[in-house]
Amino acid sequence: MTTHEMPRGMVRAATTQGTTEGYMPGFGNDFETEALPGALPQGQNSPQRINYGLYAEQLSGTAFTANPPERTWCYRIRPSVKHAGRFAKIDVPHWKSAPNIVPDVISLGQYRWDPVPHSDQPLTWITGMRTVTTAGDVHTQVGMASHIYLVTRSMEDEYFFSADSELLVVPQEGRLRFATELGIIDLAPQEIAILPRGLVYRVELLDGPARGFVCENYGEKFKMPGRGPIGANCLANPRDFKCPVAAFEDREVRSRIVIKWCGEFHETFTEQSPLDVVAWHGNYCPYKYDLRTYSPVGAILFDHPDPSIFTVLTAPSAHEGTANIDFVLFRDRWMVAENTFRPPWYHKNVMSELMGNIHGVYDAKPQGFVPGGVSLHNMMLPHGPDRNAFEHGSTEPMVPVRQTETMQFMFETRFPQQLTEWAAREMPIQDDYVDCWQSLEKKFDGTPGEK
Ligand SMILES: O=C(O)Cc1cc(O)ccc1O
Numbered sequence: 172m173t174t175h176e177m178p179r180g181m182v183r184a185a186t187t188q189g190t191t192e193g194y195m196p197g198f199g200n201d202f203e204t205e206a207l208p209g210a211l212p213q214g215q216n217s218p219q220r221i222n223y224g225l226y227a228e229q230l231s232g233t234a235f236t237a238n239p240p241e242r243t244w245c246y247r248i249r250p251s252v253k254h255a256g257r258f259a260k261i262d263v264p265h266w267k268s269a270p271n272i273v274p275d276v277i278s279l280g281q282y283r284w285d286p287v288p289h290s291d292q293p294l295t296w297i298t299g300m301r302t303v304t305t306a307g308d309v310h311t312q313v314g315m316a317s318h319i320y321l322v323t324r325s326m327e328d329e330y331f332f333s334a335d336s337e338l339l340v341v342p343q344e345g346r347l348r349f350a351t352e353l354g355i356i357d358l359a360p361q362e363i364a365i366l367p368r369g370l371v372y373r374v375e376l377l378d379g380p381a382r383g384f385v386c387e388n389y390g391e392k393f394k395m396p397g398r399g400p401i402g403a404n405c406l407a408n409p410r411d412f413k414c415p416v417a418a419f420e421d422r423e424v425r426s427r428i429v430i431k432w433c434g435e436f437h438e439t440f441t442e443q444s445p446l447d448v449v450a451w452h453g454n455y456c457p458y459k460y461d462l463r464t465y466s467p468v469g470a471i472l473f474d475h476p477d478p479s480i481f482t483v484l485t486a487p488s489a490h491e492g493t494a495n496i497d498f499v500l501f502r503d504r505w506m507v508a509e510n511t512f513r514p515p516w517y518h519k520n521v522m523s524e525l526m527g528n529i530h531g532v533y534d535a536k537p538q539g540f541v542p543g544g545v546s547l548h549n550m551m552l553p554h555g556p557d558r559n560a561f562e563h564g565s566t567e568p569m570v571p572v573r574q575t576e577t578m579q580f581m582f583e584t585r586f587p588q589q590l591t592e593w594a595a596r597e598m599p600i601q602d603d604y605v606d607c608w609q610s611l612e613k614k615f616d617g618t619p620g621e622k
């Protein structure tokens with residue numbers, strides 16, 4: 172299927188001025204969109220009867236009284252209660268939720284993994300999800316989980332929603348289509364998508380097998396970080412977030428809906444596609460973002476700032492400035508600081524840092540952290556440049572250098588991350604990772620002067 176082909180039978184809103192080919196720009200906007208003319212009621216949410224015989228339904232992503240409240244009004248062929256009833260538990264063994272403490276697995280440590288090889292098994296978005304770490308508690312809606320997905324099959328007449336979490340998707344190889352209740356998102360490496368809690372969707376492969384990373388956010392939703400003295404511009408700009416226009420299917424076919432709820436998986440069946448929202452308006456919706464539109468701000472004279480300067484999105488916790496999750500991007504950029512050790516400094520951090528490599532070379536780890544690979548520097552565990560990066564960083568000429576062809580990210584959380592059994596035993600762990608610091612030399616010889 173090409174990017175422009177629609178899934179079977181899907182009717183999408185005509186793009187209007189201000190939209191970019193099936194998407195509407197802006198972060199947290201109050202959007203409105205209709206796939207059939209006149210389907211969206213004007214001036215009120217719940218008229219006695221709705222055009223085309225549609226049903227009105229509200230999807231609330233925050234408490235009714237939150238400030239600001241986030242909700243979307245959907246005008247659909249059937250209310251979703253007709254789609255989802257009579258649930259049965261099913262087993263999705265590799266998708267774990269916090270708390271998931273494996274007694275004989277040691278999560279305390281610095282870990283790194285090679286890319287998980289693509290599979291020749293038929294794996295969908297649901298069966299291909301592999302949890303790497305969990306943190307916090309899904310039941311009290313704090314913390315997160317990190318996952319790797321390996322997708323080799325499109326979902327067919329099968330749909331999913333997570334009542335537990337919002338999903339941040341970071342593709343690394345292969346393109347995916349998210350056909351959602353609120354419209355279609357096509358996603359390629361170097362882009363990200365956010366799928367809100369409660370939204371029903373189907374995931375299709377657009378080409379090849381797909382692999383990528385997911386951050387499952389149990390807590391408050393991702394938002395743009397406060398930019399403080401940076402002001403109104405740079406970092407991620409609101410207009411670069413894109414929300415899909417309405418698209419619907421009118422397909423009467425037996426369909427399976429899988430629901431993640433309190434860490435458990437359930438199935439229910441319906442006789443029609445649940446993607447039957449013809450029009451909607453509101454501020455609770457899925458969106459995508461092209462990481463290449465991120466404008467990094469950094470040191471332009473000396474020293475190395477905290478990586479919070481590279482935050483794309485932040486999911487707050489109850490403690491101001493202490494994120495449940497920060498999503499941080501290390502992209503290509505100029506390094507210009509004078510008289511400065513330019514790679515990341517050595518450090519210990521109360522927050523735990525899970526990193527993934529989308530492509531290219533990461534400056535603190537010129538070897539070993541390869542595209543598709545993952546590293547974890549858990550709560551308060553020391554880490555920093557390996558020996559090669561240290562030697563290079565402390566001797567390189569202080570001329571402007573462009574770090575090119577590089578893109579890594581970090582899921583940083585205030586909670587310690589617990590390894591799953593799969594991450595500890597099946598994912599290709601690099602047993603010798605911690606040795607990358609052992610060859611750092613003692614330079615101190617008791618005499619002053621630079622060594
Ligand atoms: O540990 C890492 O590689 C991530 C990181 C990068 C950086 O520039 C500063 C601090 C930090 O934790």
Ligand SMILES: [Fe+2]
Nearest residue numbers: 520524548554
């Ligand atoms: Fe770090």
